[in-house]
Amino acid sequence: MKNKIQYLKDTAKTWPGATVDYREDWDCDYFAIEKKCFCMLGTNKTGDWVMTVKGNPEENELLREQYSDVVPGYYANKTHWNSFLLENSSFTEEQLAFFLKKSYELVLKKFPKKVQMKYV
Numbered sequence: 001m002k003n004k005i006q007y008l009k010d011t012a013k014t015w016p017g018a019t020v021d022y023r024e025d026w027d028c029d030y031f032a033i034e035k036k037c038f039c040m041l042g043t044n045k046t047g048d049w050v051m052t053v054k055g056n057p058e059e060n061e062l063l064r065e066q067y068s069d070v071v072p073g074y075y076a077n078k079t080h081w082n083s084f085l086l087e088n089s090s091f092t093e094e095q096l097a098f099f100l101k102k103s104y105e106l107v108l109k110k111f112p113k114k115v116q117m118k119y120v
Contacts, residue, residue: 001049001086001087003093004086004093004096005029005041005049005086007093007097008041008051008093008096008097008100009029009031009041011097011100011101012031012039012100012104015033015101015104016118016119016120017033017034017108017118017119018031018032018033018038018104019031019032019033020032026040026042027042027043028040028041028042028043029041029042031100031104033104033107033108033111033119034111034115036107036110036111037107038053038054038100038103038104038106038107038108039051039052039053039100039103039104040052040074040075040076044074044083048085048086048087049085049086049087050074050083050084050085050086051083051084051086051096051099051100052073052074052075052076052081052082052083052084053081053082053084053099053100053102053103054080054081054102054103054106054107055080055081055082055099055102055103055106056106057079057080060072060079060080060081060082063082064082067090067091069084069085069086069088069089069090069091070082070083070084070085071083071085082099084096084099
């Protein structure tokens with residue numbers, strides 16, 4: 001599990017403007033661009049590792065229907081965010097990184113063009 005989590009952190013840090021910091025108040029790793037969150041990675045109430053990322057609402061719904069390890073965003077807007085239960089995930093590290101990257105891109109798109117241009 002530690003390898004998977006480290007892989008996700010290391011991968012995200014290679015993207016322009018992305019930061020990964022531990023947030024003590026939330027007890028999770030907080031992935032951000034321009035201080036805007038694109039992922040929270042930590043444990044839920046039962047101690048299971050969870051990666052919460054932004055996605056397109058329609059795709060989020062489909063993923064939840066198809067995979068039991070994808071649930072509505074943990075402590076997040078249930079329409080726009082999904083949580084991936086990492087313990088027994090049916091996804092590879094590369095697939096999880098794909099969802100992480102998609103979240104990064106969706107958050108980046110919300111910034112004004114001037115800000116976006118800093119990271120392309």
